[in-house]
Amino acid sequence: MRKLTFGMNVSLxxxxxxPGDDLGWSVPGDELFQWxxxxxxxxGTALYxxxxxxxxxxxxPTADRRPDATPAQIEYxxxxxxxxxxxxxxxGCPVGWNARLVTGDAVAxxxxxxxxxxxxxxxxxxxxxxxxxxxxxxxxxxxxxHPVLVGGGTPFFTALDHWxxxxxxxTRTFPGGVLLTRxxxxx
Numbered sequence: 659m660r661k662l663t664f665g666m667n668v669s670l671x672x673x674x675x676x677p678g679d680d681l682g683w684s685v686p687g688d689e690l691f692q693w694x695x696x697x698x699x700x701x702g703t704a705l706y707x708x709x710x711x712x713x714x715x716x717x718x719p720t721a722d723r724r725p726d727a728t729p730a731q732i733e734y735x736x737x738x739x740x741x742x743x744x745x746x747x748x749x750g751c752p753v754g755w756n757a758r759l760v761t762g763d764a765v766a767x768x769x770x771x772x773x774x775x776x777x778x779x780x781x782x783x784x785x786x787x788x789x790x791x792x793x794x795x796x797x798x799x800x801x802x803x804h805p806v807l808v809g810g811g812t813p814f815f816t817a818l819d820h821w822x823x824x825x826x827x828x829t830r831t832f833p834g835g836v837l838l839t840r841x842x843x844x845x
Contacts, residue, residue: 660702660771661778664787665800665840669808672815674784676808679709683806688730690802690832695734701741702777705768707786708747711757714738719755744771746786765793788816797843799824805835 666674667684675681686694698704706714721727722735743757746764753759760767768790771779781787781796790796801814824841831837 659773660776661797662705662768662772662781662790662795663778663798663800664781664790664796665697665798665802666782666814667802667804668814669804669806669811671807671809672813673808673811674814675812677811679812680808681713683808684804687833687836690836691730691734693832693838695730695737697780698734698737698741700778701780703742703744703771703779705771705779705781705783705786706743706745706757707783708745708749708751709785710783711743711745711747711751711753715753715755715757746783764789765795768795769793784812784814784816791816791822792818794822798827799841799843801839801841802832803837803839 667681667686668674669676669683676683718735718738720735722732727735739755741756743753743755744760744767745751745753745757746760746767748761750759750761764786768781772795781790787796823844825844826839827842828840829838
């Protein structure tokens with residue numbers, strides 16, 4: 659069975675985006691950016707909700723062709739394009755760059771994907787991750803906590819019907835006071 663990980667940048671008060679979908683507080687430094695790039699390079703399949711897909715696909719397909727692109731950004735863009743992706747959207751949306759669209763039951767499709775062969779899957783996007791959380795499908799949570807309070811916005815965690823017990827698997831500090839914590843779900 660494939661492992662499903664939910665990992666994102668998060669504010670200290672628990673949000674992945676500030677009001678108005680503002681992500682300006684979570685711009686990674688060089689070391690953290692490289693960590694995210696290495697993670698993309700080892701991801702078997704990425705699962706995206708529509709809104710995050712629109713953000714990522716508006717930038718990364720051509721980011722390596724910008725005149726000011728750094729070597730790290732060029733590498734990330736290549737890895738992102740090559741990584742298999744599944745985009746979940748009930749309304750549909752354009753996909754490309756090694757992605758396919760799922761418009762049906764997200765929980766059923768994620769369950770099917772987990773049961774198949776392949777490497778680790780990463781899930782990204784608050785609404786999609788919330789559905790997987792409530793269904794008990796997430797095996798690992800990676801919080802990259804930035805030392806900022808944004809006061810509201812899109813929460814990392816959703817309301818749950820039951821507790822999810824976790825075991826701390828890793829911690830790491832990045833420059834600027836950013837703290838990575840990785841937890842595995844206890845079953």
